[in-house]
Amino acid sequence: ETGVTQSPTHLIKTRGQQVTLRCSSQSGHNTVSWYQQALGQGPQFIFQYYREEENGRGNFPPRFSGLQFPNYSSELNVNALELDDSALYLCASSYETGVGETQYFGPGTRLLVL
Amino acid sequence: QKEVEQDPGPLSVPEGAIVSLNCTYSNSAFQYFMWYRQYSRKGPELLMYTYSSGNKEDGRFTAQVDKSSKYISLFIRDSQPSDSATYLCAVSRQLTFGSGTQLTVLP
Numbered sequence: 001e002t003g004v005t006q007s008p009t010h011l012i013k014t015r016g017q018q019v020t021l022r023c024s025s026q027s028g029h030n031t032v033s034w035y036q037q038a039l040g041q042g043p044q045f046i047f048q049y050y051r052e053e054e055n056g057r058g059n060f061p062p063r064f065s066g067l068q069f070p071n072y073s074s075e076l077n078v079n080a081l082e083l084d085d086s087a088l089y090l091c092a093s094s095y096e097t098g099v100g101e102t103q104y105f106g107p108g109t110r111l112l113v114l
Numbered sequence: 115q116k117e118v119e120q121d122p123g124p125l126s127v128p129e130g131a132i133v134s135l136n137c138t139y140s141n142s143a144f145q146y147f148m149w150y151r152q153y154s155r156k157g158p159e160l161l162m163y164t165y166s167s168g169n170k171e172d173g174r175f176t177a178q179v180d181k182s183s184k185y186i187s188l189f190i191r192d193s194q195p196s197d198s199a200t201y202l203c204a205v206s207r208q209l210t211f212g213s214g215t216q217l218t219v220l221p
Contacts (some may be wrong), residue, residue, distance in 0.1 A: 002159070033208065042120070042202050042211030043158065056208050090157050092209075102148070103209060105157035 002026060004093050004106035012112045013081050021076045021109045023091035031055070031096060032074040033103060034066060037088040049074055050096075086113045115140055120203055120212025129221050133190040137203035137212045140184065144205040147179050149188045152200045152214070161201075162188065193219045 003026035013019050025032055031050045035043035045058035049068035063079040072093070078085060088110050092103035120137045127133055135149075145166055150158035162177035164170050164186075170177045178187040186203055200214040 002157075004157075035209075040122075040213070042118075042204075042213045043209070045208050045210065048208055058208075092157075102160055102163050104160065105150075107157045110155075 002093075002104040002106065004091060004104055006089075006091055006106040006109050008109060009107070010110045010112075012114065014114050015081055015083060017081050017113075018077065018079045019081060019111065021078075021089050021091075021111070023074045023076070023093075023106055025072045025074070025091075025093035026104055029093035029095050029104075030072050031094045032068055032072065033092045033094070034074070034076045035090040035092065036060070036085075037090055037108070039087070043090055046076070081113045083113050086111060117141060117210045118203060118205055118212040121215055122213050124216040124218065126218045126220060127193055129193060129195060129219055131193050131219070133188075133193050133197070133217060133219075135188040135190075135201050135203075135215050135217070137186045138184055139186070139205050139210075141205075142181070142184065146206055147177070147186050148204040148209065149175075149177055149186075150202040150204060150211075152202060154199075158202055193217075195219045195221050 005024045033048040034046040037043040047057040048055045052068045067075045088108040090108045092105045094103045147164045149162040152158040167181045174191045176189040202214045203212045
């Protein structure tokens with residue numbers, strides 16, 4: 001176990017709704033990254049937060065937004081859900097963003113959009 | 115062209131076989147190379163991490179990076195049924211993943 005936890009484990013929403021996913025980082029880690037993993041694909045980078053500031057973003061629209069809190073836990077918010085948003089959402093925590101860091105993944109939240 | 119290309123498999127081998135998993139990448143600036151293992155309905159688990167070129171060994175696992183050909187490999191010796199999973203290569207700090215290779219080791 002990595003020490004990274006995510007909630008909820010599963011979620012069903014309908015198109016157009018909004019969703020908030022949560023991630024608790026491994027102790028001592030101050031960086032969190034979010035990924036979307038469609039079925040049969042590798043994870044795709046959504047964005048990263050370092051010390052409560054966004055520190056890089058992948059090719060995802062603005063309706064994907066995030067927050068990192070002072071305790072380094074994090075949220076991923078997705079507005080105006082679309083059917084293609086159905087995926088496993090993974091968060092990964094790491095210490096710093098400097099040379100040699102590695103990321104440790106949580107178990108993911110499986111989102112189904114109907 | 116995708117930044118990271120990985121043969122999706124699936125790959126099926128008998129127990130005890132040597133497994134070779136491979137990825138190619140497009141950006142010569144990449145310096146960090148990782149292999150993750152992902153069991154069904156779980157998050158990826160870091161297996162091997164290499165900075166720049168060369169080999170790294172950890173038990174039955176060996177990771178190789180050839181920056182001249184932009185080719186990364188993971189070898190699994192004496193494969194076990196418990197190695198059955200999807201293996202993902204990843205490059206760079208903000209991880210760019212391949213699509214994963216599904217491996218089944220048959221007892």
